[in-house]
Amino acid sequence: MKRDILDRLNTDRESKRPVALVSDTGSGGQTLVYADAPGCGEDLPEELLSQARTALADDRSTIVEDDGKQYFIQVQSPPLRLFIVGAVHITQPLVQFAHLAGYSVTVIDPRRAFADDDRFPGVELSNEWPDDVLGRSTLDRRTAIVTLTHDPKIDDPALETVLASDVFYIGSLGSNRTHGKRLARLHENGFSEQQTGRIHGPIGLNIGAKSPAEIAISIMAEITQARRMATPHGADGTGSNGGSA
Amino acid sequence: MKRDILDRLNTDRESKRPVALVSDTGSGGQTLVYADAPGCGEDLPEELLSQARTALADDRSTIVEDDGKQYFIQVQSPPLRLFIVGAVHITQPLVQFAHLAGYSVTVIDPRRAFADDDRFPGVELSNEWPDDVLGRSTLDRRTAIVTLTHDPKIDDPALETVLASDVFYIGSLGSNRTHGKRLARLHENGFSEQQTGRIHGPIGLNIGAKSPAEIAISIMAEITQARRMATPHGADGTGSNGGSA
Numbered sequence: 056m057k058r059d060i061l062d063r064l065n066t067d068r069e070s071k072r073p074v075a076l077v078s079d080t081g082s083g084g085q086t087l088v089y090a091d092a093p094g095c096g097e098d099l100p101e102e103l104l105s106q107a108r109t110a111l112a113d114d115r116s117t118i119v120e121d122d123g124k125q126y127f128i129q130v131q132s133p134p135l136r137l138f139i140v141g142a143v144h145i146t147q148p149l150v151q152f153a154h155l156a157g158y159s160v161t162v163i164d165p166r167r168a169f170a171d172d173d174r175f176p177g178v179e180l181s182n183e184w185p186d187d188v189l190g191r192s193t194l195d196r197r198t199a200i201v202t203l204t205h206d207p208k209i210d211d212p213a214l215e216t217v218l219a220s221d222v223f224y225i226g227s228l229g230s231n232r233t234h235g236k237r238l239a240r241l242h243e244n245g246f247s248e249q250q251t252g253r254i255h256g257p258i259g260l261n262i263g264a265k266s267p268a269e270i271a272i273s274i275m276a277e278i279t280q281a282r283r284m285a286t287p288h289g290a291d292g293t294g295s296n297g298g299s300a
Numbered sequence: 301m302k303r304d305i306l307d308r309l310n311t312d313r314e315s316k317r318p319v320a321l322v323s324d325t326g327s328g329g330q331t332l333v334y335a336d337a338p339g340c341g342e343d344l345p346e347e348l349l350s351q352a353r354t355a356l357a358d359d360r361s362t363i364v365e366d367d368g369k370q371y372f373i374q375v376q377s378p379p380l381r382l383f384i385v386g387a388v389h390i391t392q393p394l395v396q397f398a399h400l401a402g403y404s405v406t407v408i409d410p411r412r413a414f415a416d417d418d419r420f421p422g423v424e425l426s427n428e429w430p431d432d433v434l435g436r437s438t439l440d441r442r443t444a445i446v447t448l449t450h451d452p453k454i455d456d457p458a459l460e461t462v463l464a465s466d467v468f469y470i471g472s473l474g475s476n477r478t479h480g481k482r483l484a485r486l487h488e489n490g491f492s493e494q495q496t497g498r499i500h501g502p503i504g505l506n507i508g509a510k511s512p513a514e515i516a517i518s519i520m521a522e523i524t525q526a527r528r529m530a531t532p533h534g535a536d537g538t539g540s541n542g543g544s545a
Contacts, residue, residue: 263528265528283510
C-alpha cells in the first residue's frame with residue numbers, strides 16, 4: 056500500500072469517515088471511494104465504481120470481478136454507536152442485542168441506583184445527565200439513541216440534544232398518550248413537527264412484544280430498519296432474507 | 301397449597317400444559333385456570349377470571365386487585381424451544397438472541413465441520429439428521445423451528461417433519477426463487493398449500509437486514525410476532541411498546 060493511501064485511511068478512521076479501498080488483486084493498484092465525494096474513484100470502470108458504492112452503503116467488504124479482473128473492495132466504516140438513556144429492565148437485553156449487532160453501547164442514567172456495574176457488567180455506564188454526555192459526543196449518521204426512562208426530566212433534555220444532530224435513529228419508550236404529551240412539550244420548547252417526527256414513539260416494531268427481551272428485539276429490529284431502509288416507518292412485515300441461494 | 305392442587309401443577313408441568321394458579325392473598329384460597337378448559341375457574345369473579353386468562357396468554361405472572369381483595373396470578377408455562385437446522389453464520393447470533401428471549405435452543409447440523417463445540421460453546425448441538433432429532437422431540441405450540449442450510453437434503457426432511465406438528469413458527473432461509481422451488485418439492489411430496497403456507501419464507505421481517513446479526517434480529521422479531529400476534533404475516537411496522545406510563 057502506498058504511503059498516501061495509508062495516510063488517507065488513517066485520517067478517515069480518525070474523522071470517522073466511511074471509505075472503500077478498491078484493490079486490483081492482479082496489478083495491486085488501489086483507489087479510494089467515498090459516498091460523500093461524488094468525483095472520487097472516477098478513474099475506475101463504471102460498474103466497479105457502482106459496486107464499491109454499494110459495498111459502502113451496505114457496510115460490507117466484497118470481492119468482485121470486472122472485465123476479467125478481480126477486485127477486493129474493503130470497506131472501512133466508523134463504529135456504530137447506541138446511546139441508551141435509562142438503565143431499566145429493557146436495557147439489559149437491549150445492550151446484549153446491540154453488542155451482537157456490532158454497536159458500541161453507552162448507558163446513561165443519572166439515577167445511580169439503576170445504572171450500576173453489577174447490573175451492567177462490562178458496559179460503558181454514565182451517571183451524568185444525558186444532555187451533558189450527549190452534548191460532548193459525536194452524534195452522526197452512525198449513531199442511534201433510545202430513551203427508556205418515561206421521566207421527562209431525564210428523557211426530554213436527551214431528545215432535545217439529539218434532535219439537533221444527524222443521528223440515524225431516535226426512539227422513545229411510552230404509550231401513545233405519553234408520547235403525545237412528550238411531543239407537546241417539545242413543540243412548546245420550539246421544536247417543529249418535522250423535527251419531532253424523527254422520534255419513533257411508541258418505540259419498536261409492532262410485533263406484539265411483551266417481555267423486556269421481546270421489547271428489546273422490537274427496538275433492535277426498528278433500529279436496523281432505520282439504518283438499512285429508506286422509509287423510517289412502515290415495513291410491511293413480509294420476509295426478505297433471501298440469502299444467496 | 302393443598303395436595304390436589306400441587307398434584308395438578310406437577311402433572312401440568314410434566315405434560316407441558318400452561319396453567320395459571322390464582323391465589324387469594326387474604327384467605328389463601330387457590331384456583332387453577334387453563335386456556336384450553338373453558339369451564340375451569342368459573343367460581344372466580346368474572347373480571348378476575350378474565351385477568352387470569354390474559355396472564356396465561358401473555359405468559360406473565362401478576363398481582364391484581366378485585367373487589368377489595370388481592371390476588372396473585374402465577375403462570376406456569378412449559379419452556380419455549382427453538383430448533384435451528386444449520387450451523388451457519390446466522391446461527392451464532394441467533395442462538396444468543398434466542399437464549400436472551402428465554403428459548404431453549406438446539407442446533408442440528410449433520411455436517412460435523414459446521415456444528416462443533418468451538419463455534420457454539422454451551423449450546424445443545426446435534427450431528428444427527430434433523431428429521432431424526434425432530435421426530436423424537438416434543439413439537440408443540442411453544443416450539444419454533446428455523447432451517448438455514450439452503451440444502452434441500454437437510455432442510456426438506458426437517459420441514460416435512462414439523463409441518464405435521466403444532467409448532468407456532470416455521471421459517472426457512474432462502475430467496476423467493478429458492479423458496480418457490482422448496483414449496484414445489486413439498487407439494488410434490490403431498491403437502492397442501494395450506495400446510496406449506498405456514499412456512500415463513502423468505503425468513504424474517506423485512507427490515508433490510510444484511511449482516512448475520514441483523515438477519516438474526518429479523519428472524520427473532522418474526523418469531524416474536526408469530527408467538528404474540530394473531531396474524532402470522534403482515535405487521536405494519538408502527539411502534540407499539542407503550543410501557544406503563
